[in-house]
Amino acid sequence: MAIRSYLVGLECPECQESYDPGLPQFLCRCGSPLLPRYDLRAAAAALTRDRLGERVASLWRYRELLPVLGDPLSLGEGWTPLLDAPHLAQELGVADLWIKDEAPNPTGSFKARGMAVAVARARELGARRLAAPSAGNAGAALAAYARRAGLEACVVLPADAGSIFKQEVRLYGARLVEVHGTIAEAGRYVRERLIPEGWYDLSTLREPYRVEGKKTMGYELAEQLGWKLPTAILYPTGGGTGLIGMWKAFAEMEQLGWIGAERPRMVCVQSAGCSPIARAFLSGAQRAEPWAEPNTYAEGLRVPSPLADRLILRALRESRGTAVLASDEEIRGAAAELAWTEGVLCCPEGAATWVGAKKLAASGWLGGGDRLVLFNTGSGYKYPLPNRMEPWQPHWTHMSP
Numbered sequence: 001m002a003i004r005s006y007l008v009g010l011e012c013p014e015c016q017e018s019y020d021p022g023l024p025q026f027l028c029r030c031g032s033p034l035l036p037r038y039d040l041r042a043a044a045a046a047l048t049r050d051r052l053g054e055r056v057a058s059l060w061r062y063r064e065l066l067p068v069l070g071d072p073l074s075l076g077e078g079w080t081p082l083l084d085a086p087h088l089a090q091e092l093g094v095a096d097l098w099i100k101d102e103a104p105n106p107t108g109s110f111k112a113r114g115m116a117v118a119v120a121r122a123r124e125l126g127a128r129r130l131a132a133p134s135a136g137n138a139g140a141a142l143a144a145y146a147r148r149a150g151l152e153a154c155v156v157l158p159a160d161a162g163s164i165f166k167q168e169v170r171l172y173g174a175r176l177v178e179v180h181g182t183i184a185e186a187g188r189y190v191r192e193r194l195i196p197e198g199w200y201d202l203s204t205l206r207e208p209y210r211v212e213g214k215k216t217m218g219y220e221l222a223e224q225l226g227w228k229l230p231t232a233i234l235y236p237t238g239g240g241t242g243l244i245g246m247w248k249a250f251a252e253m254e255q256l257g258w259i260g261a262e263r264p265r266m267v268c269v270q271s272a273g274c275s276p277i278a279r280a281f282l283s284g285a286q287r288a289e290p291w292a293e294p295n296t297y298a299e300g301l302r303v304p305s306p307l308a309d310r311l312i313l314r315a316l317r318e319s320r321g322t323a324v325l326a327s328d329e330e331i332r333g334a335a336a337e338l339a340w341t342e343g344v345l346c347c348p349e350g351a352a353t354w355v356g357a358k359k360l361a362a363s364g365w366l367g368g369g370d371r372l373v374l375f376n377t378g379s380g381y382k383y384p385l386p387n388r389m390e391p392w393q394p395h396w397t398h399m400s401p
């Protein structure tokens with residue numbers, strides 16, 4: 001049987017309105033993001049989880065559950081390592097701790113997952129000129145995949161984004177626009193200046209397929225852990241696409257019969273300098289108010305008004321998860337600890353999850369029965385490296401260089 005997509009619709013998670021996925025679609029009339037739906041019964045008949053071992057070592061191994069009907073677009077995205085981190089587990093006093101390391105992705109971050117799928121889908125829907133606002137990594141990924149697909153791209157970045165991101169965008173031959181402000185102003189530029197000129201909007205969650213690329217992190221976690229999900233996932237949350245995607249993946253896998261009803265507690269880790277979701281979660285609100293004057297060197301977390309605030313908050317609450325903050329100083333220290341103890345170089349966003357894990361272990365929210373996954377969402381090489389630090393374990397001092 002030929003491998004194919006079982007995409008059947010686009011549905012609004014707020015008002016349940018459905019839309020034809022054969023046409024370009026963006027937000028629902030009610031303003032909510034749309035989520036793709038699949039014929040999971042037919043997909044389960046076509047693909048059993050035991051057959052996945054024969055599949056390609058990229059996110060396209062889950063082809064039936066992705067929205068691309070024609071040719072996939074690939075630079076080798078996904079199927080990233082799940083690294084065992086026994087020293088960190090011991091330090092926290094939890095049963096297991098793994099780092100899902102997204103740094104090996106093309107263009108050095110998990111944004112490649114979303115863009116591989118969304119650019120392939122946009123191409124088959126007839127788009128030729130693709131635009132997106134970005135804090136940095138999404139722009140690099142869009143530029144690379146658009147080039148690979150033979151399409152034009154325009155990336156809008158904050159003027160104060162790291163220069164490496166701007167160089168990447170130019171290197172892949174995309175147009176680069178710099179705006180004053182954050183990704184919020186970049187998004188406004190895309191909507192007010194580029195869309196009216198005929199550019200196709202690839203803003204995350206306005207465009208409904210980037211989340212499908214990112215949901216494969218949830219499929220991979222289950223497959224890599226032998227279909228036994230962790231008890232908690234710590235995720236560095238900006239726009240929340242990955243968190244929403246994984247939550248959706250777990251629901252799909254249950255319907256496919258691949259996992260049971262158990263779910264990890266989802267933990268949103270944000271920067272103390274920009275934490276609209278954590279603030280809303282901790283105050284019991286259903287919506288997040290925009291964060292005034294966002295400031296953090298973890299650029300992927302500098303998202304002052306996430307479009308899908310309701311979906312993120314719902315996943316946190318349904319999973320009995322929580323939200324936790326990390327300051328830039330704590331993040332720098334955590335990045336150094338991760339490098340020293342496990343040999344893993346994390347981006348600041350990824351290092352923030354280790355800050356969160358330590359705080360939640362200290363408060364007793366995480367304990368001896370927990371099996372944790374921390375997400376390192378991108379490469380540490382795109383940011384200033386943290387300074388070397390001494391180990392906290394006295395018996396390691398003799399290993400000190």
Ligand SMILES: *Cc1c(COP(=O)(O)O)cnc(C)c1O
Pocket residue numbers: 109111137138236237238239240241242243300301347349350377378379
């Ligand atoms: C974009 C980004 C994030 C935030 O991702 P969301 O899924 O939008 O919350 C985290 N880390 C890095 C490195 C990023 O580039």
Ligand SMILES: [Zn+2]
Pocket residue numbers: 012013014015016017028029030031032
């Ligand atoms: Zn709606």
